[in-house]
Amino acid sequence: MRKYNFCAGPSALPTEVLEELKEEILDWKKYGLSVMEMSHRSKEVVEIAETAKQDFIDLLKIDSNYDVLFIQGGASLQFSMVPMNLLSSSNSLSNYLNVGQWSKKAIKEAKKYGKLNISASSEDNSFKNYPSPNNWQIDDSAAYLHLVMNETIDGACLRNHDNLPAIDLVADCSSCILSEPLDVSKFALIYSGAQKNIGPAGLAIIIIRRDLLIDRDDLPAMMSYKTYSDSDSMYNTPPTFAWYLSGKVFKWLKNKGGLENQKKENESKANKLYSFIDSSDFYTNDVGIESRSIMNVPFLMNDESLNPKFLKESEEAGLLNLAGHRSVGGMRASIYNAVPEEGVDALIEFMKNFEKQNG
Numbered sequence: 001m002r003k004y005n006f007c008a009g010p011s012a013l014p015t016e017v018l019e020e021l022k023e024e025i026l027d028w029k030k031y032g033l034s035v036m037e038m039s040h041r042s043k044e045v046v047e048i049a050e051t052a053k054q055d056f057i058d059l060l061k062i063d064s065n066y067d068v069l070f071i072q073g074g075a076s077l078q079f080s081m082v083p084m085n086l087l088s089s090s091n092s093l094s095n096y097l098n099v100g101q102w103s104k105k106a107i108k109e110a111k112k113y114g115k116l117n118i119s120a121s122s123e124d125n126s127f128k129n130y131p132s133p134n135n136w137q138i139d140d141s142a143a144y145l146h147l148v149m150n151e152t153i154d155g156a157c158l159r160n161h162d163n164l165p166a167i168d169l170v171a172d173c174s175s176c177i178l179s180e181p182l183d184v185s186k187f188a189l190i191y192s193g194a195q196k197n198i199g200p201a202g203l204a205i206i207i208i209r210r211d212l213l214i215d216r217d218d219l220p221a222m223m224s225y226k227t228y229s230d231s232d233s234m235y236n237t238p239p240t241f242a243w244y245l246s247g248k249v250f251k252w253l254k255n256k257g258g259l260e261n262q263k264k265e266n267e268s269k270a271n272k273l274y275s276f277i278d279s280s281d282f283y284t285n286d287v288g289i290e291s292r293s294i295m296n297v298p299f300l301m302n303d304e305s306l307n308p309k310f311l312k313e314s315e316e317a318g319l320l321n322l323a324g325h326r327s328v329g330g331m332r333a334s335i336y337n338a339v340p341e342e343g344v345d346a347l348i349e350f351m352k353n354f355e356k357q358n359g
């Protein structure tokens with residue numbers, strides 16, 4: 001029996017997608033083998049890869065002045081690849097927002113490649129309020145401004161994109177990509193690790209404006225965006241299985257009505273959970289209302305000694321992986337696209353009962 005999985009990543013995949021995989025795993029379309037065992041140069045795999053890329057482009061309505069790259073190494077490698085590729089000997093200055101645990105990791109890497117201006121920080125406030133773009137202190141001479149759109153661990157997110165600055169923006173969208181429509185044209189580069197809202201781990205998808213694809217002979221080939229763009233992300237053997245399964249997730253999203261529909265579903269799930277938490281004296285979420293993530297909902301109980309009991313009993317009730325990140329403690333429900341509304345309903349039911357018995 002499949003249980004509800006609230007893991008922050010690797011996270012839930014749609015059951016329909018896994019059922020399709022089950023059908024195809026031994027014998028893909030009567031070819032007598034699985035996709036994992038096929039050459040990445042074969043007509044079949046190239047077609048799977050191209051279709052997945054096109055469906056991703058369609059979902060996000062990405063204009064043709066951007067390329068979409070499939071790169072191994074997760075989002076963490078992008079913390080390095082971004083400054084390696086976007087900084088140069090003529091401009092090694094960048095702006096970074098310090099808005100959560102992942103921002104700090106990105107900043108730590110970028111410091112190795114140049115000078116860095118912190119444009120805004122919510123660290124004094126334990127990352128509870130995402131700084132408004134109106135208050136970002138931007139050095140316009142810098143090559144770009146980097147932000148983590150949705151801080152997966154802290155549950156804080158930039159959802160209003162009305163007043164974004166004109167400087168080239170680089171966004172880590174690992175935990176919010178495909179959760180709602182996104183105006184890609186406001187960004188120079190967007191990257192996302194796959195294992196949150198795209199597909200299996202092992203892959204990151206990069207959306208990059210084409211003018212940023214420049215020859216960088218000073219970089220290792222595998223660290224240069226241009227290498228991936230010139231080779232349709234097949235300079236070496238890509239993670240074909242992750243790519244293939246991600247393609248199935250894109251089809252699943254398209255068939256359900258695309259990102260407009262996801263926005264509706266995700267807002268409905270998140271509103272239910274936040275409303276319940278806010279109405280309770282037993283549970284709290286202290287992220288600023290305007291900064292609340294619709295994907296990652298951390299919450300605390302007033303009596304923290306109950307945490308192990310909560311986690312044990314929720315697991316027994318078929319609600320998996322509700323522990324908060326080890327750096328912040330408490331609980332966290334990640335309610336990505338593949339977590340159905342019934343899963344959120346079941347979680348709220350469990351939380352109500354737990355409060356009744358322990359409150």
Ligand SMILES: *Cc1c(COP(=O)(O)O)cnc(C)c1O
Pocket residue numbers: 009073074075076077102148150151152172173174175193194196
């Ligand atoms: C999970 C996550 C990462 C790290 O992803 P890896 O694929 O494990 O490198 C980076 N940024 C954000 C926002 C994340 O949620």
